Amino acid sequence: MNVMQYKIKLPKEYGMEKIRERVANNGVKTDGFLDLLMKVYLIREESKEYAPLYLWKSEKGMNHFIFDGYYDNILSSFGWRQINIAIPLIVEVNQKVKASHWVLEIEKDIKEVTKMKAPEFSITPKDALGKLLVYNPDKWKQVEFYFFKEKSKELECFGSFYEVLHIST
Template identity: 25%
Template sequence: MMAMQYSFVLPADYDMEIITRRIRDKGHLLDGFPHLRFKAYLFADRKDGDIEGTDNLYAPFYLWDAPQGADQFLTGPGFNAVSRDFGRPSVQTWIGWHAELGRDLSQARYASRDIRPIAPDSDLQALRSKSIVDARNALKHDDALASLTAFDPTGWNALRFCLWQSPPEHSCEDTQLYRVGYVALP
């Protein structure tokens, strides 16, 4: 399992309706894409009162069953169009530890993402075990639809990503919140 995300920081005066229209018109094109568990079309509008942040963002997030799906997407026409329209982004990738996918992901309206450094002296097996328990427990929250955990051994960071029906409570100032415009599913 592999998680992937790229992000575009857009100008402060950018018309975010362009992004929501793009998602509305093209989101369904990834439904049924090979090896895709889901693609969450994420965005943040700096004027949105439910999303605390200072930037306008377009930041799709993917969960793949196998890296072949990511390869097929990144070398295909969809990513080529995004790169043409916004510039080729750096693509963050994480090796999946665990994913809890609950009931209908198409009901997701918000997402949260935490990326935290893994200390050099960390016990990685213990960290993975705790992350898995945390992912499972997240789905006990009424509004939680998905929770996954993964890590990046290149930069030694741990990822926690969740999909929600309502704006989530968050205690970490480093948590990035997003609106979900669409969720593409297998």
């Protein structure tokens, strides 16, 4: 299993309705994509960010997406982008996440230690529809994703909320 995400910071004058329209017209194209467990089309309106999140069953589907023409749509629309790759550690997602309208992302450094211990979720929200914890030992980062139907003001202090435009499975 692999997770990938690219974050596209758009100019402050960029109309986010363009991204909404893009996803409305094309989001279903990744439904049933080879080896894709889930693609979550995410935006942050206030910071003008488009940040699709992918959970892959294997590298075969991810490689197909990146190298067989599909990622070219990102290149032609937004230019060269770094793709963040991570290893899933805890995956608690099922069909309930399809009802999500918001995703809370919490990013943390993994501190240097003399004895390794697996990262854990840092919060336990009762109303989460699903959650995902990934890590990247190349950067020593962990990222937690929590899926919600409603945006919670009290959880905003932990990370960044993204609006969900579409979820492909």
